[in-house]
Amino acid sequence: MPRTKKDVVTEFRTSEILRAAHRVFAERGFEQATMEDIAKVAGVAKGTLYLYYASKQDIYAAALHRCAVELTARTSSALDGAAGVEDKIRAFIAAKLRFFEEHRDFFRLYDQEFGRLPHRHGAKGRHVDELYLAQVTALEHVLQQGVRGRVIRPIRTQAVARAILDMSRSLATRRLREPGHGDLEDDIAFAFDLTWKGIGHR
Amino acid sequence: MPRTKKDVVTEFRTSEILRAAHRVFAERGFEQATMEDIAKVAGVAKGTLYLYYASKQDIYAAALHRCAVELTARTSSALDGAAGVEDKIRAFIAAKLRFFEEHRDFFRLYDQEFGRLPHRHGAKGRHVDELYLAQVTALEHVLQQGVRGRVIRPIRTQAVARAILDMSRSLATRRLREPGHGDLEDDIAFAFDLTWKGIGHR
């Protein structure tokens, strides 16, 4: 099944468009972004966008999806690369924060979608939700493993997994909101520490 | 200083418009909401909106502000009404979650603004930011008190205060995202427990 030249071009265009869409949606948000903007950044004509995607909505969904895929890949490999439960959790948090630190555009997009309730573009998020759930599940497995090994006290693992996701997202938000927020590693350590020990005095 | 009838009417209109704006902005988001929508829900003509607010932006800002004020009032009195440090924190989390549970529209609006990075309507949020900071500070004082009394271990109180705010917002988001999410009191207990003890086994 040889990839034709057409395939290559298609892939290239698709990729350029998504990259552009990312940037534009991240900068301006869904409504303020215009097809014109995206086309310009992508280096194609406005009409071309419609050869690859059916609508603005579709481009947004695709951009968001790619964003989620990349993040998921990152966190998955972080989990795989770490040894014990404690390290896995720390690695997870670190991976997420580092990823966002490096790809602020991605984060802005991700944040627009996950930090809040959906209104209207709801439908677009189907696949994205699955990726989100995949992350939750992966983290949940780690937690369950920790509970079984008595490293973690008995807790509602799914709820905690989500709380960890939320906390890291919130932290990333804050880091972008307030530039000069301090050392990233400190924040990672802080988030992990809080997660792990809570605030109560022993 | 007798309030004239005019004042009453003005107040009534203002209030009706804000109520309507709340609903519409919450349902559709800033961009998708139309002045027409708001007017219809408020039961007035489009032009009337402009007798009370100078622009769509202004209405949004006012609605958001009212939202923040009400929430802040709620959490403040929760803090005041609780006795010890532990109770205060629990009360704070509970107040926030209950408030949002009761006023879903408020939350949707609040969430649109606080759960994410600002793009453009940034300027509108000046006062709102102050209210947010007031909450952070109030909670921070409680935490400092706890640290001094050795009820709470030595931590970066501001960062933790923010983390608590974020966690409760995230939880509220999830509750609205997924209806039938379970008992509210359970979630409150969970959030507090996690905050207080962390996940680590002692």
Add this chain to the structure above:
Amino acid sequence: MPRTKKDVVTEFRTSEILRAAHRVFAERGFEQATMEDIAKVAGVAKGTLYLYYASKQDIYAAALHRCAVELTARTSSALDGAAGVEDKIRAFIAAKLRFFEEHRDFFRLYDQEFGRLPHRHGAKGRHVDELYLAQVTALEHVLQQGVRGRVIRPIRTQAVARAILDMSRSLATRRLREPGHGDLEDDIAFAFDLTWKGIGHR
């Protein structure tokens, strides 16, 4: 037929409204002037305007009419007060220029209407046209008298009368357009001289 108090009030209001209308229309032109503006300057409420005039159009027409009446009165008495033909013409030109110099608002209004072709408010001008014609006729009589007395060469008196009106209006326009235009008396002398002798060398 004793004038009731009502009549006095009516007259006062009418007058105030027209004065205000003058100023506002002169400053902003018909379309840019708002009823709100006029009401504010007149010191009455917007609704009150409609008790005295049926529409914005009507106010405009009335203001214009008053303007024309005052100007006509001025030029008429100038003609009456001067002795010979030559003096009458000079006095006419002088009266017009001086009047506009003193009442720039009037001129702006007058100019908006007479310096140009009518488009839409055409109907309003009926009475005003009559006043304009009255001026033409008055001046024409003087010219005819001059022709009969051989002081003026045989010419189409009506056309010349209009030309004189136009020239003085144009001069006034230029004086307002370009502040610091020079001495008024010089311009009067110039206009008369040009009118009287033409530019040809004898």
Add this chain to the structure above:
Amino acid sequence: MPRTKKDVVTEFRTSEILRAAHRVFAERGFEQATMEDIAKVAGVAKGTLYLYYASKQDIYAAALHRCAVELTARTSSALDGAAGVEDKIRAFIAAKLRFFEEHRDFFRLYDQEFGRLPHRHGAKGRHVDELYLAQVTALEHVLQQGVRGRVIRPIRTQAVARAILDMSRSLATRRLREPGHGDLEDDIAFAFDLTWKGIGHR
């Protein structure tokens, strides 16, 4: 430098839009003219107007400018084509009146702008003012030449140049105001005669 087909289309559209704008602005004036009207007359959709001009103001300015350019071209070539001072002046007046007679729309537009004081759209007229001044200057040179050659008596040439411009504009206004005004050539002769000889008996 081959003109592409695109250039041709662009030029055509631009021209059609200006032609339409001319007509509409001439008929209704700036404020009463709507973009809808212009689009309809131009045979394009409303949005298309904005592909060629940034705003209603811009279209107006462009239409006015074209109007002034065409008139200036006409009067310039009239001056060039005539021999002596006397003929040049007559040719100038004739050119202006004939031009307006043939292009009534142009005149209506021109008149709206030049016969009166500017209020607000003032800024638009920069280039147009230059063209006006160019006319004044051209005519002034002729007058100066006449003065030097003793064909014209010593006069303030600039003021007279302006007076001639004004008189011809006024005459054109009158011709359009009152249809059936009589033979154009008669009016030209009259205007020149009056200008040249004045009204005084020799």
Add this chain to the structure above:
DNA sequence: AATGAATGAGGCTTCATTCAT
């Protein structure tokens, strides 16, 4: 008579989408 809050038609402008080249 006077008020001014309320109305809603209508204008300018933007932009997602289409389609002829």
Add this chain to the structure above:
DNA sequence: GATGAATGAAGCCTCATTCAT
């Protein structure tokens, strides 16, 4: 396939006019 000119629906806002008080 690629283009970008053209479209026209839709939104924010203004303001002449009305009418209940």
